Amino acid sequence: MKSKEKKILGILGNPLKQSMSPVLHNYWIKRNELDSYYSKFELEKLNNISVAIRTLNIKGLNVTIPYKKKIIKYLDKLDKTAAVLQSVNTIHNKKGKLEGYNTDVQGFLFGLRKIRQLNKKKPTIVLGAGGAAESVVYSLRLIGMREIYIMNRTKNRAKKIAKKYRGVEAKNWIDYNLINKAGLIVNTTSLGMIGYPSLPVSLENTTKNTKVYDIVYNPIETALIKEAKQKKLEYVTGLEMFLGQAQESFNIWFNIKPKVSSYLISKIKENIKTL
Numbered sequence: 001m002k003s004k005e006k007k008i009l010g011i012l013g014n015p016l017k018q019s020m021s022p023v024l025h026n027y028w029i030k031r032n033e034l035d036s037y038y039s040k041f042e043l044e045k046l047n048n049i050s051v052a053i054r055t056l057n058i059k060g061l062n063v064t065i066p067y068k069k070k071i072i073k074y075l076d077k078l079d080k081t082a083a084v085l086q087s088v089n090t091i092h093n094k095k096g097k098l099e100g101y102n103t104d105v106q107g108f109l110f111g112l113r114k115i116r117q118l119n120k121k122k123p124t125i126v127l128g129a130g131g132a133a134e135s136v137v138y139s140l141r142l143i144g145m146r147e148i149y150i151m152n153r154t155k156n157r158a159k160k161i162a163k164k165y166r167g168v169e170a171k172n173w174i175d176y177n178l179i180n181k182a183g184l185i186v187n188t189t190s191l192g193m194i195g196y197p198s199l200p201v202s203l204e205n206t207t208k209n210t211k212v213y214d215i216v217y218n219p220i221e222t223a224l225i226k227e228a229k230q231k232k233l234e235y236v237t238g239l240e241m242f243l244g245q246a247q248e249s250f251n252i253w254f255n256i257k258p259k260v261s262s263y264l265i266s267k268i269k270e271n272i273k274t275l
């Protein structure tokens with residue numbers, strides 16, 4: 001009897017060794033006394049993925065690198081955000097119909113709300129021009145930020161995103177004329193992440209009202225965050241975006257907005273340290 005089966009959830013990507021999503025979702029599943037389990041699906045390729053989801057009656061999936069775009073052709077429907085971004089990080093199996101969502105936007109905004117005084121009139125710098133950068137730009141436009149500059153090592157990728165959104169311009173990689181007068185600086189590159197070089201951006205001459213948001217969460221305190229802290233700038237770490245996107249995914253699957261307690265945050269921080 002299907003209704004009594006344990007509902008399978010999970011994350012689809014490759015590699016998944018460092019994914020914190022199972023720890024987080026299994027904690028929420030337990031706290032909410034749901035008969036469900038969240039696993040890792042580290043697949044080499046996506047062939048027959050839609051058949052597999054339906055046959056195994058998988059209730060929902062998160063999708064990560066390298067499948068956020070590649071998964072789209074296997075889905076029946078996309079929500080507006082996923083369609084605009086052409087990127088899916090959450091799948092909901094609704095009675096065999098596979099729906100794609102992108103909760104990175106709500107996740108980013110969840111973190112951004114932690115900033116007490118965000119000056120929307122000052123320029124925002126987005127470092128990087130990959131998939132994560134586009135969801136950040138989309139989020140910033142959604143809340144009415146009007147002056148957004150994308151700086152990326154490969155300028156053409158920045159231009160491609162800038163063309164899609166109003167109030168967004170591509171600039172050269174690390175242009176201090178703009179960085180030093182920014183209201184908000186967001187790192188969306190892989191730089192600063194474990195195994196990558198650190199981000200070669202200095203906050204030395206930024207204003208005291210500049211806010212810093214690094215979406216990297218492994219480690220939680222990147223060199224950029226450490227510098228912001230040292231300069232007593234308001235900052236947001238990638239842990240917030242990670243928690244925010246997960247909360248939205250959980251809500252899509254169960255119609256429950258799970259709680260982010262300080263106990264949960266310390267549990268995740270501990271797990272990240274062991275990676």
Ligand code: ATR
Pocket residue numbers: 127128129130131132133152153154157188189190191197
């Ligand atoms: P995601 O979808 O997670 O954003 P991605 O598309 O691989 O991942 O994007 C990675 C980002 O980090 C890009 O902006 C990339 O810059 P390029 O477009 O020039 O590749 C940036 N990045 C990665 N390594 C970098 C490095 N060593 N120096 C500067 N930027 C780097």
